[in-house]
Amino acid sequence: MATLLKPADSSSTIPGARPAPWAAAWARTAFRLRLALVVLLMAALLSVVPGFFQFIQARPGHLLADPLLALLPVHDVSVPTFALIYGAIAGTLVYLLPRPNLLLRALWAYWFLQLLRMGTLWLLPLEPPAALVLLRDPVMDRIFEVTTQPIVRDLFFSGHTATMTLLALAVRGRKLRRALLLMTAAVGVLVLVQRVHYSYDVLAAPLFAWLAYWLAGRVCRKKPAGQQASGL
Known part of the structure; x- marks a missing residue:
């Protein structure tokens, strides 16, 4: 009778059962x-970001000619822009959370992306396009409300477009990645319509996102010998 009451779905009692992805990943010291x-590097970066963007905003820059930008209309599209961005972030997190190794690489890639962007912002001081319409971010405006004026000189390269590209790189599966790439293209067009970026900023963003993801892959690469399957 006792054997009839024993749970039949306990994988820990099945010889050769594959461990859960987080259990398998956490068992690895690396x-x-x-x-x-x-996590520590993210926290350290967060502590310097407000001061860095204060510096970027206070520094004068160069106004660029952009023939491609001149072809687009000018509108405030903050709502659809951030609906796409936060929807993509939520969907990607749902996908990544059960996949610890992919999540780890995405976190490293995001950290590298922020370093790359801070580097390009420091090297290339720019003025925003003349017809700029302020982009209202319902989340980040509250977190990084550290100046008396909005941050509008954080131009090259587009952080919104690069982050969306990074989300597409982080996932697996043709349909999901295709959907995220379409959303990335839409965000790239919308930030141009809003005039918060030059076309150069948007076109360069995927290249930097790819570089950040590649660097993260080098950091998170597992040693070939003595490593257990990751369970992705």
């Missing part, structure tokens, strides 16, 4: 160290 390190 995974734990890389995860702890990227």
Whole structure:
């Protein structure tokens, strides 16, 4: 009778059962160290970001000619822009959370992306396009409300477009990636319609996103010997 009451779905009692992805990942010292390190690096970066963007905003820059931008209309499209961005972030997180190794690489890629963007912003001081319409971010405006004026000189390269590209790179599966790439293209067009970026900023963003994801892959690469399957 006792054997009839024993749960039949306990994978821990089945010989040769594959461990859950998080259990398998957490069992690896390298995974734990890389995860702890990227969390610490994110926190350190967060502590310097407000001051850095204050510096960027206070510094004068160059106004660029942009023939492609001149072909587009000018509108306030903040609502659809951030509906796409936060919808894509939510969907990607739902996909990544059960896949710890992909999530770890995405976190490292995002950290590298922020470093790359801070580097290009420091090297290339620019003035925003003349017809700029302020982009209202319902989340980040509250988190980084550190100046008396909006940040509008954070131009090259487009952080919104690069982040969307990074989300597409982070997932697996043709349909999901295709959907995210279409959303990325839409966000790229919308930030141009809003005139918060030059076309150069948007066109360069996917290249930097790819570089950040590649660098993250180098950091998160598992050693060939003595490593257990990741369970992705």
